[in-house]
Amino acid sequence: MARMKFLCDADRCIECNACVTACKNEHEVPWGINRRRVVTLNDGKPGERSVSMACMHCTDAPCASVCPVNCFYTTADAVVLHSKDLCIGCGYCFYACPFGAPQYPRVGNFGSRGKMDKCTYCTGGPEPDLSTIEYEKYGSNRLAEGKLPLCAEMCSTKALLAGDGEMIAQIYRERVIKRGYGSGAWGWKTAYRETVAI
Amino acid sequence: MRLGTTISRTFVAMMALVAVAAIDAPARAQAPTTAPNPTADSVNEDLLFKQDPKIHGRISIPDQKAANLIQPQGREWRLFHEGWMPWIGAAAILGMIAALALFFFTRGRIKLEHSEESGRKILRFNGFERFTHWMTASCFVILALSGLNYIFGKRLLMPIIGPEAFATLAQWAKYSHVYLAWPFMLGIVFMFAVWLRDNIPNRIDWQWIKAGGGFIGKAHPHAERFNAGQKVVFWMVTGFGTAMGITGLMMLFPFYATDINGMQVMQGIHSLIGVVFIAAILAHIYIGSLGMEGAYDAMGSGKVDLAWARSHHDLWVEKEQAKTASGPQLRPHQAPAE
Numbered sequence: 001m002a003r004m005k006f007l008c009d010a011d012r013c014i015e016c017n018a019c020v021t022a023c024k025n026e027h028e029v030p031w032g033i034n035r036r037r038v039v040t041l042n043d044g045k046p047g048e049r050s051v052s053m054a055c056m057h058c059t060d061a062p063c064a065s066v067c068p069v070n071c072f073y074t075t076a077d078a079v080v081l082h083s084k085d086l087c088i089g090c091g092y093c094f095y096a097c098p099f100g101a102p103q104y105p106r107v108g109n110f111g112s113r114g115k116m117d118k119c120t121y122c123t124g125g126p127e128p129d130l131s132t133i134e135y136e137k138y139g140s141n142r143l144a145e146g147k148l149p150l151c152a153e154m155c156s157t158k159a160l161l162a163g164d165g166e167m168i169a170q171i172y173r174e175r176v177i178k179r180g181y182g183s184g185a186w187g188w189k190t191a192y193r194e195t196v197a198i
Numbered sequence: 199m200r201l202g203t204t205i206s207r208t209f210v211a212m213m214a215l216v217a218v219a220a221i222d223a224p225a226r227a228q229a230p231t232t233a234p235n236p237t238a239d240s241v242n243e244d245l246l247f248k249q250d251p252k253i254h255g256r257i258s259i260p261d262q263k264a265a266n267l268i269q270p271q272g273r274e275w276r277l278f279h280e281g282w283m284p285w286i287g288a289a290a291i292l293g294m295i296a297a298l299a300l301f302f303f304t305r306g307r308i309k310l311e312h313s314e315e316s317g318r319k320i321l322r323f324n325g326f327e328r329f330t331h332w333m334t335a336s337c338f339v340i341l342a343l344s345g346l347n348y349i350f351g352k353r354l355l356m357p358i359i360g361p362e363a364f365a366t367l368a369q370w371a372k373y374s375h376v377y378l379a380w381p382f383m384l385g386i387v388f389m390f391a392v393w394l395r396d397n398i399p400n401r402i403d404w405q406w407i408k409a410g411g412g413f414i415g416k417a418h419p420h421a422e423r424f425n426a427g428q429k430v431v432f433w434m435v436t437g438f439g440t441a442m443g444i445t446g447l448m449m450l451f452p453f454y455a456t457d458i459n460g461m462q463v464m465q466g467i468h469s470l471i472g473v474v475f476i477a478a479i480l481a482h483i484y485i486g487s488l489g490m491e492g493a494y495d496a497m498g499s500g501k502v503d504l505a506w507a508r509s510h511h512d513l514w515v516e517k518e519q520a521k522t523a524s525g526p527q528l529r530p531h532q533a534p535a536e
Contacts, residue, residue, distance in 0.1 A: 010241075015258075017258065020259070027481075029319050030391070032261070034259055034261060034264060037257060037259055037261075037264045038257070038258070039253075039255040039256070039257050039259075039264070039265055039266075039267040040252065040255050040256045041241045041246070041255040041256075041267065042239075042241045042255075043255065043256040045239075046239035047239030047240040047241050048241070049240060049241050050255075051255075051267055053267055053268075061278045062273060065276055065280050066275075066276050066279055066280055067326070067350045067352075068347070068349075068351060068352055068363060069351070069352060069356070069361070069365045069368050070352050070356065070361065071365070085362070085365065086361055086362070086365040088365065088367075088368050088369045088372045089372070090348065090372055091449065091452065091461075092279070095272060095275055095458065095461055095462050095465060096272040096273075096275060096276045096279075097272055098268055098269055098270040098271075098272050098273065099267075099268060100263065100264055100266055100269065100458075101271075113320075114426075165424070181240070183240050183241065183243075184242065184243050184244075185240060186243055186267070186268070187243075187267075187268055190268055192269045198216060
C-alpha cells in the first residue's frame, strides 16, 4: 500500500487559492471551515513564498493520540481519518495539531463546538465508500474512485503534489535538481519526522 | 579670477565623477553575468523556526487564525497530556486513597467524645451555607468524574463498554462538564463571600498546626469557627476553584483571550490542578464523613452536637454562647438560665 502524503512546492505556488476553492466545492465544506488554506510567508518582501496547507496526515498523528474518545483511525493508505459519530467536540485535536487542521462548526460558541471537521485526503470516513451518508458527513471519496485529492489534481502550477510519499518526493527532488533551487517540503519534518533529501 | 575658480571647480567635479564611475564600473559590469537566484532571499522553514517557534504568514480567507502555517508546540502538549498526565493523575488520586486508608486503619474513626453537653445541638451552618456547600459539592463531583473521563475514560472505560457507548457517555460528560462549571463557579463566589470572614489565618492556627491538629494524640488544640486545617481547605477550594474557572473559561471561549499555545498551557494547568484538587477533596470528604464521628451533621442538618463542637471548635462555641446568652443558637431544651 501507498503512504499518502501532501507536498507543496512553494517555489511554484502562485497563491491562486484554487485548491482552497476546489476543496470547499468538492466536499461542500460548510461556511467558516477551510480544510485547506494558502499561507503567504514574507508577504510583499523579497523571497515571498506561498504554501498550501491542510491536514498532513501525520505519522504517529498527535490528534489521534490526544483524542479522549479515540475517534481517529489511519487507513491502509496512511490517511488519518476520524468518526464524527464518536467525536465529542472537545477541542483536544485542535490543541495538538501543528497545522491547524481540525476545525469546528461553532468554535466561539462554548460547549457546543460541534463535530470536528478536517481534510480527509478525499477519502471520506468510516461509512461505506461512496455512500450518501459518507458524503454528507465527510465529503466525497475520490480515493475509492481511484482518484487523488482534488486540490492537488487541479493545481494549475502543479505546486501541490498528492500521492505516495516516495513518488511525490522523487518528483520534487527531480524538479529541484533541474531548476537548481527549492525551499523544501514544508511541514514534512513536523508531520513525518523526515524531509526530502536532495 | 572668478572664471579661473569656476574652471578649476568644474575640473575637480569632473575628476570626482570619473573616479566614482571607475569604482562603480566593475560592479555594474559583473551584475548581468550572474544568473538571478530566486532563492537568494527565499524563506526557509529551518530559518523561520529559528526566528520564531511557529511559522506565521498572511492569509486571504477571513479566518485569521489559519495564518499560522506550522505550530509544532502541540507535540509538547501531547507529551504532557498523554505521557505525563495519566501517571500524575493516578499517583495523586490513588496516593490519596492509599494515605486515607492507611490513616483509617491506623488511627481509626475519630470518635465523638461525650460530656454533660452531649445531646444538645448548636447551629453550625445555616441553610444558605449548606445550600452553597452542596451546590458546589455536587457540581464538583460531576465535574471531577467527567474531567477524569478526559484522561482515563479511553483507557479504563472504553475497553469495557465499547467505543459507541463510551462516545455517548463522553458526550454527556462533556456537556455536564461545560454546563455545571457555571453553578460551580457561582458556588465558589458564594463560599468566598460567606466564609472569608472566618478563614483569615491567625495565631491560633499556628498553635493548632504545632499541636498536629489533634490528629496525633488525644489533645484538642483550640480552634475558632474553622481550624487551620479547615482554613487550608477553604483557601484551597477558593484558590483552585478560581484557577479552574479561569483556565476553563479560556478553553470554553477559544481565542477570546489567548491563542492556541495559551490554550495548551491553560489545559495543562487545568488538568494538573484538577487532579490535585480531586485528591484534596477526597481527604475533605473522608474527614467530613467516615473519618470523624459527628462531623457530617454540620453540613447535613446544620446542627452539631454541642459536645463535639466544644472539643473541636471551643473558641467558636464560647463566642456563639456569649453572643446569644439566651441561647437562640441552642435547642430550647437546654438548661434554662436561672
